[in-house]
Amino acid sequence: MREVVIVEGCRTAVGRRKGMFANYRADELAAIVLEEVAKRSNVDKEMVEDVIMGCVTQVGEQAGNVARTAALIAGFPIDVPGVTIDRQCGSSQQAVHFGAQAIAAGDMDVAIAGGVESMTRAPMFSNVQETKPSKKLTSRYEIVNQGVSAEKIAEKWEFSRHQLDEFSLQSHQRALKAIEQGKFEKEIVPVETGEGTVVQVDEGPRADTTIGALAGLKTVFKENGKITAGNASQMSDGASAVMLMSAKKAAELGLKPKAKIVARTVVGSDPTLMLTGPIQATRKVLKKADLTIADMDRYEVNEAFAPVPMAWLQDIGADPEKLNVNGGAISLGHPLGATGTKLLISLVHELERSGGKYGLLAICEGMGTANATIIERIE
Structure with missing residues (x-):
C-alpha cells in the first residue's frame, strides 16, 4: 500500500444558517475551495484524477452531483470527474477515506476530497421530508431524531444539563480565543459576498454566551430534557477541501506535504443511540495504527x-485539554457535508502550531455510523 499525504487544505469561514452565505449557491461556494486548494498546492488542475465531495442534503442547487458541477465552475478540465457522497455528518471525512484508498491502491496519484453544505438554501431533511422509515426497519430498531438520541446519551452517561452547558460555553470561549489569536486565518479562504463585502471569519461564536444564558434556553426534543439549541451544533453554510497525493507523486513534483494519513476506519453503531460511534471508531483506528490515545497530541x-x-x-x-482546543461545532457551526474536511484542515494546522505529531479525527453520523482518521504531521 502506498503512503498517502495531505499536501494542502482550505475552507471557507462557516456562516450561520440564513447568515453571511444566505445568498451564496452551494456549488459556487464549493468551487471556491476547489480552485483555492489547487492554487495553494501548486498543482495543475488537469493533474487531479477525481474530485470527491460530501454533501448530505442533495436537493436543489446541491443536487445533480455538486462535486462535478463545482469542479466545472472552478475551471477544472472536463475530463476531471467528480462524485458526491452522503455519509451524513462524516461525508467529507469519508471523501478523504475514499480518495486515500484509491491512492493507496494505486488507482490514482492525485485527488481532491472535500465537502459543502448550505443549510440555508437546502434545509436539513428537505430531501427526506415526505419519507417515513420502513416498517421492516422500525420493527427491528427504535428510529428516533438525532436530538432524541442525544438525550438518551446524556441520560445513559448521567450528564447533567449544567455539565452540557459548561461544555458548550467552553466551546464558545475556545473558538473566540482562537479567532482573536488568528488561528484560523491561514486555513480560511476569503469569500466575496457582494457589494465589496469579503468574509473570512467564522460567524457562529457568540461573545455574549454565558452559563446563565444557556441555562435559560428551552429544551427542544424532550420536555424536561437536557438538549437545547445552546448545547447542540449550529446549522451552518460552508465548504472545505484537501489535496491528497501519493507521497511518491508529491516528491516527484517537489511538494512538501503537511501530513500523512496513518490509519482510517468506519464503523456501524447502535442506530437508536446513533451518535456513540466515535467511541468504537476511535478504538478501532488506534488498533489499526498500533497507537494509543496517549500518543495523540490533538x-x-x-x-x-x-x-x-x-x-x-x-x-x-x-x-480534555487535547480535545477541540479551538472550539467545535457548538460554537463554530456544522455545515454537514463540509465538516469532515473542515475539521481535518483545522487539525493539521493545530498540529503545525503546537508541534504535535499525531492527530485524531472522529465524527458521529446519522443512523449509527462513524468515521475515524489518524494523521501524522510531516516536519
Whole structure:
C-alpha cells in the first residue's frame, strides 16, 4: 500500500444558517475551495484524477452531483470527474477515506476530497421530508431524531444539563480565543459576498454566551430534557477541501506535504443511540495504527451535541485539554457535508502550531455510523 499525504487544505469561514452565505449557491461556494486548494498546492488542475465531495442534503442547487458541477465552475478540465457522497455528518471525512484508498491502491496519484453544505438554501431533511422509515426497519430498531438520541446519551452517561452547558460555553470561549489569536486565518479562504463585502471569519461564536444564558434556553426534543439549541451544533453554510497525493507523486513534483494519513476506519453503531460511534471508531483506528490515545497530541471529535464528545472523553479516557482546543461545532457551526474536511484542515494546522505529531479525527453520523482518521504531521 502506498503512503498517502495531505499536501494542502482550505475552507471557507462557516456562516450561520440564513447568515453571511444566505445568498451564496452551494456549488459556487464549493468551487471556491476547489480552485483555492489547487492554487495553494501548486498543482495543475488537469493533474487531479477525481474530485470527491460530501454533501448530505442533495436537493436543489446541491443536487445533480455538486462535486462535478463545482469542479466545472472552478475551471477544472472536463475530463476531471467528480462524485458526491452522503455519509451524513462524516461525508467529507469519508471523501478523504475514499480518495486515500484509491491512492493507496494505486488507482490514482492525485485527488481532491472535500465537502459543502448550505443549510440555508437546502434545509436539513428537505430531501427526506415526505419519507417515513420502513416498517421492516422500525420493527427491528427504535428510529428516533438525532436530538432524541442525544438525550438518551446524556441520560445513559448521567450528564447533567449544567455539565452540557459548561461544555458548550467552553466551546464558545475556545473558538473566540482562537479567532482573536488568528488561528484560523491561514486555513480560511476569503469569500466575496457582494457589494465589496469579503468574509473570512467564522460567524457562529457568540461573545455574549454565558452559563446563565444557556441555562435559560428551552429544551427542544424532550420536555424536561437536557438538549437545547445552546448545547447542540449550529446549522451552518460552508465548504472545505484537501489535496491528497501519493507521497511518491508529491516528491516527484517537489511538494512538501503537511501530513500523512496513518490509519482510517468506519464503523456501524447502535442506530437508536446513533451518535456513540466515535467511541468504537476511535478504538478501532488506534488498533489499526498500533497507537494509543496517549500518543495523540490533538483530537477533533465533532460536537454534534455536547453529550457526544463528553461520552467519548469518558469512555476513551482521553485528555480534555487535547480535545477541540479551538472550539467545535457548538460554537463554530456544522455545515454537514463540509465538516469532515473542515475539521481535518483545522487539525493539521493545530498540529503545525503546537508541534504535535499525531492527530485524531472522529465524527458521529446519522443512523449509527462513524468515521475515524489518524494523521501524522510531516516536519
